[in-house]
Amino acid sequence: MEHPVTAEPWRALIDAIDYSVQFDRELTEAVVERITRALLREPLLDLTEAEEYQAITEALRSGSALTEPGTQAHGEREFRDFLRRLLRGMDAARPWPEPPFRTLGEARWTGFVAPVPLLRVHMDHVRTQDRLHRVFRRVDDGGRRLILLILRLRSGDEVALVTPWWPGSDDVAVLRRDRRRRPADDAVEEFLTATGIRPDEVAVLSEDTANG
Known part of the structure; x- marks a missing residue:
């Protein structure tokens, strides 16, 4: 599904996160830890940690669907809960390590x-x-x-x-x-x-x- 990047600047990151967990049957705490670690150590899409955090926050505040019904491994409610847990994981890791x-x-x-x-x-x-x-x-x-x-x-x-x-x-x-x-x-x-x-x-x- 094509998304208007200019209207939703956070969309690319959310899609990348969704893609990263598509083969995880359940979004367990182990998955949260894995993706949190990736966001902090290998930031996606050339974003800083702060930009990633802001993008996830804005996505959760939006009224837009974050998953595409019928084509994604996880439902909208489950995925939104996963994103909230990612934010908590990022908060727990503060101060964020300076990447090399x-x-x-x-x-x-x-x-x-x-x-x-x-x-x-x-x-x-x-x-x-x-x-x-x-x-x-x-x-x-x-x-x-x-x-x-x-x-x-x-x-x-x-x-x-x-x-x-x-x-x-x-x-x-x-x-x-x-x-x-x-x-x-x-x-x-x-x-x-x-x-x-x-x-x-x-x-x-x-x-x-x-x-x-």
């Missing part, structure tokens, strides 16, 4: 002026986004079509994961927005720790080797 990174919009790409790659990730963007649980976006960069994902790390460093970068390769290049911010070794260590990508899955680059 947050996703930024594609518009931030314009700030990466003449970037030099920090890392070469020996994976294509599909494998990389599966590892990060974040979705790459397609952009037109002056006639060059790129697929990219921009992250802000806890330190404040912003990095862009971009492909294609090297001719004939699907490897993902990792670029820093401000190379003067701190030593490259520190940025590399934080990126690997935050994403869970292993050191043996990347090549650390320098200005001399970045375009080789």
Whole structure:
């Protein structure tokens, strides 16, 4: 069923939550804990925890149906009760943990002026986004079509994961927005720790080797 996104800005998140529990026969406390943990550790749809909380609150306050009768695994009343329990679970987890990174919009790409790659990730963007649980976006960069994902790390460093970068390769290049911010070794260590990508899955680059 198509929903008017502009009229119901919370709809995409609610649909994503509904999809996440479609194979759970009962919405038990274990399911509440699982989805609460996902909302806080791997925020859906590039939303912050506060935005997720607000979206669920607005959905419950709305007069709109949150499930589609006859096609969903759980009824409207059951699903609304589940959402209320999710809010209680999120409240109980306050203060919410600071995630290792947050996703930024594609518009931030314009700030990466003449970037030099920090890392070469020996994976294509599909494998990389599966590892990060974040979705790459397609952009037109002056006639060059790129697929990219921009992250802000806890330190404040912003990095862009971009492909294609090297001719004939699907490897993902990792670029820093401000190379003067701190030593490259520190940025590399934080990126690997935050994403869970292993050191043996990347090549650390320098200005001399970045375009080789």
